Amino acid sequence: MNRRLGISIYPEHSTVERDKAYIKRAAECGFERVFTCLLSAQKPIDVIREEFSETIGFARNLEMDVILDIAPAVFSGLGISYDDLSFFAELGASGIRLDLGFDGLRESQFTYNQYDLDIEINMSNNTNYVNNIFSHNPKETKLLGCHNFYPQRFTGLDFDFFIACSQRFKELGLRTAAFVSSDAATIGPWDINDGLCTLEEHRELPITTQAKHLWATNLIDDVIIGNAYASDDELAALGALNRYVLEFEVEVEAGVSAVERTIMFDEPHIRRGDISSYMIRSTPSRTKYKAEQFPVRPVESHTCGDVMIGNDNFGKYKGELQLILKTMPIDERKNLVARVVDYERFLIPYIGAWNTLAFKEKTK
Known part of the structure; x- marks a missing residue:
């Protein structure tokens, strides 16, 4: 499976123009996907629709996939039905990430949505959650996995636990993703931001070393910078990495x-x-x-x-x-x-x- 690089943006804590400039720099460095978050969105739905649509559309025009992080509370907060994913399609998203899951059947049904949205699920739990989804016969090509990031120091995943979680997904042939953290970035979804990495042992490492490690496990396909905004040097260094040879x-x-x-x-x-x-x-x-x-x-x-x-x-x-x-x-x-x-x-x-x-x- 091809390996990709991604960035994260947090429209609630920035501006459309600043996000677009960051997306443009990342695309120029070879990044292919964008993670953004509706979990912390507090603005009225019309404002969210306007701001997110402009930014997401800009990224999609640069041929970048955009995944929106959501949870059941987002549906109720925005007045959206679980049976209608049109809101996310109208924003221009490539897919949605379910930070918290449902019952397995609903996730499977989501993969057959009429808008061809990818459904990305949380990888950071070593349970039978993903197997339960598979027991309901999902459209496997539309199902992805992505780990959490951890803004609070010392709360990131233990390495052995990370491996066990990731193997569950890789054994099922799913595309996988995990987060690395920028030294230069200060923005995340919440007011605590000690870095936004998946693995605790990565918190003090250079961003390129974090990415090399994730790819070296052969269990992670997409490496995403969790916090914004990474420096131009960090974007360039990640973009220059050999994604398939440990350098x-x-x-x-x-x-x-x-x-x-x-x-x-x-x-x-x-x-x-x-x-x-x-x-x-x-x-x-x-x-x-x-x-x-x-x-x-x-x-x-x-x-x-x-x-x-x-x-x-x-x-x-x-x-x-x-x-x-x-x-x-x-x-x-x-x-x-x-x-x-x-x-x-x-x-x-x-x-x-x-x-x-x-x-x-x-x-x-």
Whole structure:
């Protein structure tokens, strides 16, 4: 399933023009969807219709999907019948997200709505909720899953719980989504905003690392920035991510040669299938660059996150790239060329046999 990026907007706490400018910047960076919220909407229905329609229409014209977050209370608050989703279609939405569910049958019936709206359901509960919906024979192509975000510090999902919840949805073949949090953003649906991420362990991480982690699990398709407004730099950095290859941010060592840089950053890397518990090996470069020189440089460590390349003393293994997995004795036949940044080393175990990986130099 293709992987997408999304942003969130909160019209109740901003202006139409500011939201449209943000949507435009995100679209230019390759974002494909917008999350917006009716849960906190307090304005009269006519004002909501006017403001949301303009913003949603602007996003749809940029070929972005727009999902409206709602709950049963929204239906009653706006005087909308459960049997008539025309209001959301009139706003121009691609679909609705049910923050709180119904009885399974109603969700299934929603998927057959005449307006072809997607029905996105809450993934952050490890119950048989989604299985109950499937027992009522929904139109599966119109059913999506999306985790919650958590504005209050220390209330985000535990990782193991997140995995269990997400697996339920992936095993059913549904498109899935989760939220990451921007350091620059200050707006959310409520007055508490300690960041708007799904996983608690993501709250202090760079936004790109959060996204890499979600995609590395192979359980999340869409990564959405939960708070608004992310900075231009954050939007650009997320847009530039490889969505299908785990790319580690590294700090390059002094004295690295041009050919070592070429191997590290320009050559494809695939972990060999005969895996070692001590290192990830990428071997094609030792053949391609066997005629090159790799002068020996002193090395002081072989620890997790070290990126090594075999030097002139390494015989047939000269030019081979290795990513160290755990501390091992120093081998002077290998040059240290870079180190994975501390906050991304936890991602290294996601590289299994025959997995592709890449490296990107840290710029700040």
